[in-house]
Each structure stands twice: as structure tokens, then as C-alpha cells.
Amino acid sequence: MEEKVITVTSGKGGVGKTTTTANIGSALALLGKKVVVLDGDIGLRNLDIVMGLENRIVYDIVDYVEGRCRLRQALIRDKRAPELYLLPTAQTRDKSAINPGQMVQVCDELRKEFDYIIIDSPAGIEQGFQNALAPADRVLVVTNPEVSSVRDADRVIGLVEAQQKGPVQLIINRLIAARVKKQEMLSTQDIMDVLSTEIIGIVPEDEAILSSSNRGTPVVFNGKSPAAIAYRDIARRLIGEDVPLVQPQPTSWWQKLFGRTE
Amino acid sequence: MSASASSELQHLKAMNFFERLFGRRSSAQTAKQRLQLVLVHDRAEIPPGVLALIKDDIIAVISRRVNIDREHVVVNVTHEDKMSKLLVDIPLLRNADGQAAGRARGEAQRPNRRTTSPSS
Numbered sequence A: 001m002e003e004k005v006i007t008v009t010s011g012k013g014g015v016g017k018t019t020t021t022a023n024i025g026s027a028l029a030l031l032g033k034k035v036v037v038l039d040g041d042i043g044l045r046n047l048d049i050v051m052g053l054e055n056r057i058v059y060d061i062v063d064y065v066e067g068r069c070r071l072r073q074a075l076i077r078d079k080r081a082p083e084l085y086l087l088p089t090a091q092t093r094d095k096s097a098i099n100p101g102q103m104v105q106v107c108d109e110l111r112k113e114f115d116y117i118i119i120d121s122p123a124g125i126e127q128g129f130q131n132a133l134a135p136a137d138r139v140l141v142v143t144n145p146e147v148s149s150v151r152d153a154d155r156v157i158g159l160v161e162a163q164q165k166g167p168v169q170l171i172i173n174r175l176i177a178a179r180v181k182k183q184e185m186l187s188t189q190d191i192m193d194v195l196s197t198e199i200i201g202i203v204p205e206d207e208a209i210l211s212s213s214n215r216g217t218p219v220v221f222n223g224k225s226p227a228a229i230a231y232r233d234i235a236r237r238l239i240g241e242d243v244p245l246v247q248p249q250p251t252s253w254w255q256k257l258f259g260r261t262e
Numbered sequence B: 001m002s003a004s005a006s007s008e009l010q011h012l013k014a015m016n017f018f019e020r021l022f023g024r025r026s027s028a029q030t031a032k033q034r035l036q037l038v039l040v041h042d043r044a045e046i047p048p049g050v051l052a053l054i055k056d057d058i059i060a061v062i063s064r065r066v067n068i069d070r071e072h073v074v075v076n077v078t079h080e081d082k083m084s085k086l087l088v089d090i091p092l093l094r095n096a097d098g099q100a101a102g103r104a105r106g107e108a109q110r111p112n113r114r115t116t117s118p119s120s
């Protein structure tokens, strides 16, 4: 089966699921794929903000599920890529507004038109997570190189495997190479040893992420910031290109002095 | 080997020269060790506190029949190759009549939840 529906989840909150969804979705669209990014965080929508599309929302997925609009009307077109869309969620409803069966149904509709449907899962392992997981063909678990986040990732990987929603791949986000080198932070190898799950990308801690979310422009749209490069690489791995995994290296004193190659 | 002992070993190997010199481990190593321990319990679905209760139960049951060294009973969970194991090590005390002392050892195994279908 084609792996069209990709769910981005984590267990622990605030590790970078929404940032990852926005950037991977945008990067896939920039590679010429027809993509929809779907906000699975009912009641706490953020994907619209991170994508910079918040002012264009009229209808959302709950409106569609409850029959107030057609699916097309809820989809927001992002003009920065040839074929990129956002399906926003409702801000004033709670997780129970949609059930896993309805999520599968919505995604089956979207599968007809899109190459990729990227779902931003809410934190936690309750209904919102189950909703995001139900239609998944492929699951990306985001973790930070930090004890509690890796522990929660292990729990989530267990739940995903128990429901036979594979393959599961790991994204290590916010890695700081200099601190890994000083043995102040878990390394990629440490996390691999502990989780024994394939790693599909390592995204460094990057100042550009904050300014990009300030502006509502995912980093992959402009520039060569380290996170942008990492997210583009992940997108290329997702479409099956063989892009070797590179370990982020600390920036040397002369790179700091003369500015990075941006 | 118990999980704590094996991670301890990995740990020492990973310590660099200066850490060995000053007897201090890096915080990343501490993080990894803590993670490995907590994940063993998470995956086996036996919290550390329950393990202490199991240990008390075992001591009570076994000591009804044989003389055991209660202080040195070890009950541990390990996790290898997607199997969780409960390892019990019970030193026997030499009886008053001079009978040979030995050890009762037990192993209980079950596949880890990660390899089973939706049971948990």
C-alpha cells in the first residue's frame, strides 16, 4: 500500500510536532507533491498559526464531519507551493468532537486527491492521539534528546506497534551538537540504543524556528538554516530518496566569527 | 545480569579519561542510565514499587518452607530482545544441622508488550 497518511506524534507535549508537520508538509509540497497538512489538535489549534494561514479559516474539519460544509470548503490553499493545503481543526470544541472512524473517513476522502496527508497529533495518548493514529500508514515520533521525552516516545512507539500502525520512525528534534560533544545531552546513538527505532531525521536546535513561527513561514520556505536542511532531507527520505543521515556538528569558532554559510 | 548492573557497566565504558580521573560521570550518561532503567519497568508494565511488593510476597512464601537470607533476596526486571524477564535470586541460609546451603533461582518470562498484539 502507498504510504499516504503520515501521523506526527510524540506523547510528550511541546517537543516540536506542529513545527515538524508544517515543515515536512511544506517540504514535500516544494518537491512537487500534492500535500494536505491536517491539524489533529482539536481545541488547541496551532498548525494554522505556524503555517501563517490563521486569517483564512472559515470552516474546519469538525464543520465538515458534522455536515456544515463540503471538504473543499474547509481546505485552505497555501500559495507558497504549487499544491499545499491546510485542513484546520476547531478551536472551540474538544477531542470528542471527532472519533477515529470519522478521521479514517476524512482521510479516505483526502487520499483520492492528495499524495500525502500529514497529521499533526496532539500531545498525550488519549482520544486526540487515537484519532490521529487511526488513519496512519506511517508514524513519525518526535522526541527531544532529553529523558522524559524519550521515555514518552518509547510508550508511544509501544502503543503504535500494538495497533500495528507501522512503520514507526523517529525524529530527534532540538539536538545541540556542542552539548552532545560535551556529554551534557543524550546523543543520537544513546537514543538509538535505548529505543531501537529507525531514525528518519535529526533536527538541530535552530534560532530560525522561532522567527519562522513569529512570521508564520515554515523554515523550509526560505534559506539554508540547519533546521530547514534537516526538514528537507526528511521529506526526501519520505519520498524514498536515499539521503544519508548526517550527525549535526558543533559550529566552530571560525564559523561563529564569520557567520554561518546561510 | 541485572539491568542495573549491565547499564552500570556500559556506563563505565563510556566514561572518558577525565571522568574516570575525577570519578564523575557526564549528565548525558546519567540520563541514559536513568532512561534504560525506567524503560525496563515501563515495558514490563511493572512499576518499581510493585517489584518491592512482589519481593515481600516471595520472601513470605519461600521462607515458609526453607530458611532464606532475606537481606540478600534480589528481584529484578530485565528487558532483552523484546522479552521482559523477572529475575529472582534467593540465597538460602545454612540450616542448624549443617545441610548444604545453596540458592533458589527463578525466572519468569513474558514477551514484551511491544511484540504482542493489542493486549495492553
Ligand SMILES: Nc1ncnc2c1ncn2[C@@H]1O[C@H](COP(=O)(O)OP(=O)(O)OP(=O)(O)O)[C@@H](O)[C@H]1O
Residues within 6 Å of the ligand: A010, A012, A013, A014, A015, A016, A017, A018, A019, A020, A041, A046, A121, A122, A123, A173, A174, A175, A203, A204, A205, A206, A207, A209, A210, A213, A227
Ligand atoms: N528545532 C527547533 N529549534 C528551536 N526551537 C524549536 C525547534 N523545534 C521546535 N521548537 C520550538 O519549540 C516550541 C514547541 O514546538 P511545537 O509547537 O512544534 O511543539 P508541539 O509538539 O507541537 O507542541 P504541543 O504538544 O503543544 O502541540 C515552539 O516554540 C517551537 O518554536
Ligand SMILES: [Mg+2]
Residues within 6 Å of the ligand: A017, A018, A019, A041, A046, A120, A121, A122
Ligand atoms: Mg502542536
